[in-house]
Amino acid sequence: MSTSLDSGPPPQAPVTALRQRLAELRGPSAAPHPLDARALAALAANPGCKRRALLDGAGVDKAALAQALGAPAAFGQSQFAFMRGNAFEARVKADGGTELLRLLGVADPQEAQVPDLAAAGPEGRAARTALALREATAAGGWTLLDHPMLALQVAGSPAYLEPDAVVVHPDGRWTVVEIKSFPMVDGSADAAKVGAAARQAAVYVLALERVAALTEGAEVGHSVLLVCPKDFSNLPAASVVDVRKQLSVTRRQLARLTRVEEIAAALPEGVSFDVESCSAAELTTSVEAVPSAYAPECLSACELAFHCRDRARAAGAVEALGRAVRGELGGLTAVGDVLSAARGESGDPADPAVTALRRAAALRADALSACQGAA
Ligand code: SF4
Structure with missing residues (x-):
């Protein structure tokens, strides 16, 4: 393929x-x-x-x-959740991203550059972002890219991706920032939501790596910064999330797409x-x-x-x-075939799946007759 x-x-x-x-x-x-x-x-x-x-x-x-x-x-997402998420993101990025850069440990956020990434169409914006990343890496200071545009070829079609932010460090590292509206309570958030955010961030890291490969001195961080409201307030809290596992899974799965x-x-x-x-x-x-x-x-x-x-x-x-269940059933692909095999009407007795089904059916019949006997 x-x-x-x-x-x-x-x-x-x-x-x-x-x-x-x-x-x-x-x-x-x-x-x-x-x-x-x-x-x-x-x-x-x-x-x-x-x-x-x-x-x-x-x-x-x-x-x-x-x-x-x-x-x-x-x-x-409901309209209310969408608006709440947008308001939280605007708060985190207010004043040139001061709060966001502080969460990343930047001592003087006012010195960070925030380039204008405006351009016509997604292709133009992706090209403008790539240029801004190269310039920021060469300059060697802190740079915040607000809503950059990244391009990725997926299954023969271009996909344009817009992370919440990417921060360029003075040493040439690039960090993806994901801003979510679910709460971080006592330093931890819902594991399923963090997992979904990590999978999404891994796609951004993958797209950034293509730009980094053409940029001297650049390296894409495999840890992303997740920013959420702290303890149900609208104050931001941050957590560093390692996305190496999600990155390798996403890379492999996207490469398999026909x-x-x-x-x-x-x-x-x-x-x-x-x-x-x-x-x-x-x-x-x-x-x-x-x-x-x-x-x-x-x-x-x-x-x-x-x-x-x-x-x-x-x-x-x-x-x-x-x-x-599909994996356990081996060559049995239809529910009718599974039931027929369990009843002993069809199926190869040497097939482990058929043996297990007949054993399960016998145990079920025993349990039912024991219940009826007790009643
Ligand atoms: S099989 Fe699943 S992923 Fe594929 S189109 Fe249907 S719902 Fe979507």
Whole structure:
């Protein structure tokens, strides 16, 4: 399987043809939905799902698609949480990032540079960010980059990522800063939320490493600074989070993603994800034309989870029961086959999964008859 991560840019003509094909799939009037680090972290968590890789690569708004399919997503940040997060971030970065730089141990935050990163479009902003990083590293002082733009090639498509901040140290180290609105109580925060933030930050580190490779004297820190409200107040507290593990997992998973053009090339004629012009039945047919890899983890990571779960259940796929169960069942891929094997009606008795199922069925029958005997 070919991969795209860390590979050089493909020739211009195939890129243009791919972009046209992806725009057709998305719909002529639909603006591409940008991939962010949160989506990439979720994409990397399920690299076997071609459906998600294609929809994200084509910039399809999966929330709108799920709505049109009649299975709207049930997760996402509330408007209130969004506004609270923005207000906290503005507070942390107020006055030229004085508070943020203090949390990093900068003795005199007023001396830090805060370059203007404004430019036209995401490509322009990514180029401006790369230049600012090179200049800051060469200058050798403290520099705060507020909302820099980073580019990363993912599954054949460019993704533009916007960390909350990146700080350049006088010794050439670059540190990713993640500002979150969940509280840090007595110095620790919800482990699941910290884990999600670490996976997201690892995507930024990965993108920064591509710029650092072209910058003399630069080194990207594998520890990120997580800033959260302290003890339910709006005062900031910081924690250094080591993301080396998340970085190696994300690097490996993104490298395994099938190229989007390979998935698009295998689609039958007439596939479209245009929610403006297609009926729910047409969209369902199109979505089902792309292979998926449903797992219960999708419920907290992908907007199409309810649709894919319904389909997996309807097909009797054991994937709907979770990856661990799927792994234990070996060659038994349908719930019907599993039940039949447990009843002794089918299955190879030499298969350890079949043996375990029959043993479990016998134990269950014994337990039920003991209960009935006691009653
Ligand atoms: S919900 Fe569906 S499309 Fe999304 S990652 Fe899971 S299987 Fe893939």
